[in-house]
Amino acid sequence: MKYALTAVAAIFAFTPLTALSGGNPEHVKFPEGYEKTFTNYATANRANQTQVAKLFANEPAISGYTQGEEGASGSVVIMEIYSIKTDDDGKPIPGNDGIFEIDSLAAIGVMEKQDEWDAGFPAEDRTGNWGFALYEPDGTIKNNDLNCVGCHTPLSGQDYLFTYQRLVDFVKN
Numbered sequence: 001m002k003y004a005l006t007a008v009a010a011i012f013a014f015t016p017l018t019a020l021s022g023g024n025p026e027h028v029k030f031p032e033g034y035e036k037t038f039t040n041y042a043t044a045n046r047a048n049q050t051q052v053a054k055l056f057a058n059e060p061a062i063s064g065y066t067q068g069e070e071g072a073s074g075s076v077v078i079m080e081i082y083s084i085k086t087d088d089d090g091k092p093i094p095g096n097d098g099i100f101e102i103d104s105l106a107a108i109g110v111m112e113k114q115d116e117w118d119a120g121f122p123a124e125d126r127t128g129n130w131g132f133a134l135y136e137p138d139g140t141i142k143n144n145d146l147n148c149v150g151c152h153t154p155l156s157g158q159d160y161l162f163t164y165q166r167l168v169d170f171v172k173n
Contacts, residue, residue, distance in 0.1 A: 023132030023148050027121040028112045030139045034058070034078050041170040042163060045100050046081070050092050052100050054080040055163050061113075066171040070159040073115040073129070077161065081107040105137040107144075111152075111161070127152040127160045 031038075038056035046053050057065075061075035071077070084100040085093045092100040110133045121131065132148035135141060151162075158164035 023110070023134050024121060024125050025133040025135070025141045027118060028110050028131040028133035030108070030110060030133070030135045031058070031076055031078070032139065034076070038076070038078060039170075042166040043099055044163075044166070045092075045098070047162075050084055050086075050100065051106070052082040052084055052102050053163075054082070055166065056080070057167060061167070062171055065167050071113050071161075073113060075113040077111040077163075077167075079109040079111075079163075080105055081109060107142050108135045108137060108139075109133075109148075110135065111148075125149060128156065130160050 034056060038058050039062055040054060040056050041062075042053075042055045044053055044055070045051070056078040057071075058074075058076045060073070061071040061077055064070055064072040064075060082102045083104050083106045085103045087093055095101050111130050112133075113128075113130050115129060117126065117129070117131065125131070127149050130152065132152075133141070134144055134146065134148075152160045155161060155164070161167065
């Protein structure tokens, strides 16, 4: 028994522990029914990717940016990530508006901002007060190789959002 425990301990010591790199769904929950209550503020081709993103924000996010401030505590921003249609050469098919033609919903990214997170949610797993999670289209957890924190951290001057200007412009109109 002693040797079995030693072997298990050695395996864990030399095996990298992989968390849900795309976020922390145990803290950032999937907001059921968001498509009925959140505001769709933009649809865009994702930069450097062959995907389309539909972007949604809840009322605390909209209100904060309307007042010229950052998103308030309780803000949630959703990114529906769509795979796209391609031509016979594998190139994206653009629509009349330049947005790629959508094939199917591939994933749903959730960003949530809280002033006070549970003590079990380490600061290094967040960007500012934003937490992240990635879900399958049906709302179940999606594991992936993304590091949300690493990409969003350099965006401190825009409340850590890649779509900050789109959201600000949307609420101004």
